Amino acid sequence: MDTCHEVNDIRPSSIRHIVGQSSVVKQVSVALDAAFADARRFDSALLVGPPGVGKSALAAVIAAEMASDFHEVLGQSIKSPADLNALLLAAKPKDVIHIDECHELKKEYQTSLYLAMDKQTLVVLSAAGAPPISLPLADFTLLLSTTDEYCLLQPLRDRMKLLLRFDFYSVEELTTVVVQRAKGLGWDVEETAFPMIAQRARGTPRLALRLLQAARRVCRSQGGQTIKLKHLETACDLEGIDGAGLGPTEQKYLAILAAGPTRLNVIASTLGLPTRTVSQVTEAFLIRAGLVAKDDQGRRQLTQQGREHVQLMSKS
DSSP, rough: OOOOSTTTTTOOOSGGOOOOOHHHHHHHHHHHHHHHHHTTTOOOOEEEOOOTSHHHHHHHHHHTTTOOOOOEEEEOOSSHHHHHHHHHHHHTTTTTEEEEEESSSSSHHHHHHHHHHHHEEEOOSSSSOOOOEEOOOOEEEEEESSSSGGOOOOHHHOOOOOOEEEEOOOOOHHHHHHHHHHHHHEEEETHHHHHHHHHHHOOOOHHHHHHHHHHHHHHHHTTTTTOOOHHHHHHHHHHHHOSSSHHHHHHHHHHHHSOOOOOOHHHHHTTOOHHHHHIIIIHHHHTTTTTHHHHHHHHEEEEEHHHHHHHHHOOO
């Protein structure tokens, strides 16, 4: 087998290759079977979940399963009506259009999108004084991915026939993801490295695969052929990532709370970050992992598990 050099050189191409997200996979499998039975396009769907859990990968898989052309854009890249019009007009019957981070779409473009879906027609304004031109649209599938569904207009959300909710992965599922990808890439990996990668990946396949890539980088820099646990540990040391997958910012966050319950604005000021970044990014995993909790006054405090982790940090 030829060895690939980048972890994203291969991606899942079939619904059977998707690890985890069992509820989503079941919904998609049923919708695919129905689409084939009726000889029609796949139903339009809203893909909701945290970053890095495979929404874009599944969108590409749906297009591959339907043997349809795949048109993928970021919501923030649609900056004018012409950008949206070009995207919609390029689609052929049964094609799949995927708008990632669709919550970044301006409200007027969201409105244009659901009106176009309703009428399967695109209304284009012509020269001053001339009547608008109506252009027919192909019967395409629209897939919208977002981390925050409520940033979308309700009429647009309501027009999605499927709601696919993604969640974080277990350590066991992430181990399977990394094993599967390493085999597909033709990389030789020491078995003990796989669960250690999964434990540091914070429930997110994207992070697990990035750690696999980082471990391989260290391995090859030392002239090795087999990725070993020591290569992963070196890669984590270089990035300041501990055994729980916490980076320097999260570790500093926990160290701040070691002094006692602390308000969010004080934490943010000490970290030198906006409060929104701290609440939505930095502390999200810490709370989910049971290391941090909020008291009745909204102050952040360490749990028993969090205190134990801080003790480990002080010994390392």
